[in-house]
Amino acid sequence: MDAAALNAFLTAEFPQVAPDFSVTEVGPEGVVLRLAVGGTHLRPGGTVSGPSMFALADLAIYCAILSRIGPVALAVTTSASIDFMRKPAAGVDLLGECRLLKLGRSLAVGDVLIRSDGVEAPVARSSMTYAIPPR
Template identity: 40%
Template sequence: MTPERLTERVRDGVPLAGALGIEVVRADAVSALLRLPPSPLSLRPGGTASGPALMTLADVAIWVPELVATDGGDPTRTANLSIAFLRPAGDRGVLAEVRIVRRGRSLLYAEVWMRAEGEERPCAHVTSTWMRAAPA
């Protein structure tokens, strides 16, 4: 799937991702890079990216490699998401790099490092466990 198609799928599947303007920059079945553009909608008082915006970015970032691995399927759901806010991201765009650490039969474990555009140091770190949805 192309980054453009994945962006469309993410925005359709998670309307909040569309409202925030989240876009897929690159992706494969084990990693991805997503971008949260600067927007008044994603800022908290004080002019920095809000926690809910960063959590949304992380959650959809983890979903993207799974979409690639399943050719657009949707077999997993977030079971746990833990985020550590390391420093304010400021009012710039935020990049999220996700890596699937382990993909098992029933669980998927991933981590996401986020940084403000133009920065080397991370602004947040996320670990998350996803589970396979039971067949309908």
């Protein structure tokens, strides 16, 4: 699936998150997903909340997997870890750059670096494993 197909899939299958997230790139190693940061993503102190960053990482890996195997809505997270490293830039979208490390028949493993748009230093790093349902 390319970026347009992934965005259409998110709109159809996950309308609750589709307005906030968009796939901006699909490549041989993974995808880049954008979180359009708004008021609902902020925590006290004006920074992006941990749950919003976690959602970005989780959805980036999900989209990277679907970019390779097609629209399998029931692929699910089985393991997740996230490290928050620095405060995101204020008022700036976040980008989740996912790299798939393993894509098997029943499991996929990926890493995501989350950065503030236009800032090189990552704000968070996540590693996740997904279960892929049998076809």
